[in-house]
Amino acid sequence: MKPVALSEVARAIGARMCGAKGGEQVRGAAVDSRVVRGGELFFALRGRLDGADFASDACARGAVAAVADRPLEVPTLVVDDPLWALQELARWSLRRETSATVVGITGTVGKTTTKDALATILRSGGRKITATEGNLNNEIGLPLTVLNAAPDTEVLVLEMGATHPGDIAFLCGIARPRVGILTAISPVHLDSFGSLEKLAETKGELARSLPEDGAFVSPVGVPEAAVGGGRSFGLHITFGEDEADLWASGVAETEEGLRFTVHAGGESAEVHAPVHGTHLVRPLLAATGGALALGMSLEDCARGLSRLRRTGLRGDLLRLRDDILLYDDSYNASPAAMAAVLRYGARRASSSGRRLVAVLGGMFELGPGAREYHREAGRLAGEVGVDLLVCVGEEARWYAEAFPGEKILCESAEEAAERLPQLLRPGDYVLVKGSRGVRLDTLTARLKESLSVV
Structure with missing residues (x-):
C-alpha cells in the first residue's frame, strides 16, 4: 500500500486513537509480531492466543501502532473487531489505489x-x-x-x-x-x-x-x-x-x-x-x-x-541416495489431485523400470463420502501398479481396504519416517501425498536428511 497517515487510517476503520501520533506513516500490516517490519500496523487478532499479548513485541520491532479491541500499553487504534478492521482497511486501500x-x-x-x-x-x-x-x-x-x-x-x-x-x-x-x-x-x-x-x-x-x-x-x-x-x-x-x-x-x-x-x-x-x-x-x-x-x-x-518455480512441497522431484527418486507433493490432497498424482507417478515409475512406492496420507474434509473417496484412491493405486502402499493416519486405513497389493499402515508421519528407510530399495520411485494435517512434509524432510539429497 502507498504510505498513509495513521490518523487517516483511523478514520477509514472508525478507530479511536489511544496514545498514538496521527502523523506517523503506515506502510503495511501484520498479525504476527515475529515478522513485523517498520511502518506496519499490528492487528491484535483473537484466536487460540490473544494478539494483544504480543503488541509490545510488535511495536518494539517497528510497528507504528496496534489495532485492538481495547486500549493497550502501546499506541493503539481501538476498534470493536480487529479482524473486521483489517478487512475494511484492505477494502479502503484498494478504493484509494485504483x-x-x-x-x-x-x-x-x-x-x-x-x-x-x-x-x-x-x-x-x-x-x-x-x-x-x-x-x-x-x-x-x-x-x-x-x-x-x-x-x-x-x-x-x-x-x-x-x-x-x-x-x-x-x-x-x-x-x-x-x-x-x-x-x-x-x-x-x-x-x-x-x-x-x-x-x-x-x-x-x-x-x-x-x-x-x-x-x-x-x-x-x-x-x-x-x-x-x-x-x-x-x-x-x-x-x-x-x-x-x-x-x-x-x-x-x-x-x-x-x-x-x-x-x-x-x-x-x-x-x-x-x-x-x-x-x-x-x-x-x-x-x-x-x-x-x-x-x-x-x-x-x-x-x-520457462522460469517457473512453484511454492514448495507441490511436486518437487529429488534424487536421494541409492538412486531413489522422491516426488514430494505433500502439501495437501483431494480426490482429484490424488488420482492425478497416482497416475503420473505410475507413468514415471513404469517408464524408467522403477518400483513404485506410494506414501499416502488421509484426505480431510470430505464429508459422509470420505470412506468411499479413499477406497477409490486405494483401488486406483492397485490399478496403476503401485508396488508398495504406505498408508499414514486414521483415514488412510480406507486406502488399504481397497488396495490389493502389499501395504503397510502407520499411525503417524513420524512412524512412517522411522519405518520407510528400511523398506526402500535402490532405484525406487517414492510418491508422497496427503492432506496438510497428516504432516507428511515432516516425513519427506526426514527422508531427505536420512537418505541425503543428491
Whole structure:
C-alpha cells in the first residue's frame, strides 16, 4: 500500500486513537509480531492466543501502532473487531489505489500453481506485481496481501480459498477483482459444502463478482453454477481439451520438466516448464489464460513458464541416495489431485523400470463420502501398479481396504519416517501425498536428511 497517515487510517476503520501520533506513516500490516517490519500496523487478532499479548513485541520491532479491541500499553487504534478492521482497511486501500488490476484465483485444486505461474509470466514480461505468498488465501491472508503490496504494483494476483458457502463472495467484496480464474471443480471440503453442486455455486461467486467488462478464465466441462450461472463477461477464455479456447498438445515429461505446445486463437508456442507432473498442465493453461486476458502474448506466456518455480512441497522431484527418486507433493490432497498424482507417478515409475512406492496420507474434509473417496484412491493405486502402499493416519486405513497389493499402515508421519528407510530399495520411485494435517512434509524432510539429497 502507498504510505498513509495513521490518523487517516483511523478514520477509514472508525478507530479511536489511544496514545498514538496521527502523523506517523503506515506502510503495511501484520498479525504476527515475529515478522513485523517498520511502518506496519499490528492487528491484535483473537484466536487460540490473544494478539494483544504480543503488541509490545510488535511495536518494539517497528510497528507504528496496534489495532485492538481495547486500549493497550502501546499506541493503539481501538476498534470493536480487529479482524473486521483489517478487512475494511484492505477494502479502503484498494478504493484509494485504483491503478492496480486485481486478479482473483479460485478452484478446488491448482490454485497455488496457477498463482505462481501467472506471477512468473507477468514478472518475466516486465509487469510489477504482488501475489499471495504461499497459500495465504483466506479472510486474514488476502487483506494482508493487499495491504503489503508494493506501492507501484500494477497487477495484484490473489488466491482465494473457501471452506463454506459465501467465502469467495466475501473475499471478492474486499478485493473487487476485474479478472477471475477458476482452476477446477472437484470434491473438497464436502463436510462444509454438503455437495459438489453447492461447492460449484460457491466457487462461482468469483464469476458473479466480476464487472460486466471483466475477464474470466475457466476450464471446459465444469458445472454452469461455477461460471456464474450463464452470465456474460467482456472476455471469457476456456481451457482444457482441444474444443477450448486454450489447450495443450504433445505433452511430455523430461528430466528438466514439462514440455508441450500451447494453442490459442490460431497461434501456438512451445513451452519448456521446469516443473514435474503432467497433471500440472491444466493449472499452467489457467495461468496462461489469465496472462492473455491481461494483454500478454502467447510467446510471452511460454517464455515466462520457462522460469517457473512453484511454492514448495507441490511436486518437487529429488534424487536421494541409492538412486531413489522422491516426488514430494505433500502439501495437501483431494480426490482429484490424488488420482492425478497416482497416475503420473505410475507413468514415471513404469517408464524408467522403477518400483513404485506410494506414501499416502488421509484426505480431510470430505464429508459422509470420505470412506468411499479413499477406497477409490486405494483401488486406483492397485490399478496403476503401485508396488508398495504406505498408508499414514486414521483415514488412510480406507486406502488399504481397497488396495490389493502389499501395504503397510502407520499411525503417524513420524512412524512412517522411522519405518520407510528400511523398506526402500535402490532405484525406487517414492510418491508422497496427503492432506496438510497428516504432516507428511515432516516425513519427506526426514527422508531427505536420512537418505541425503543428491
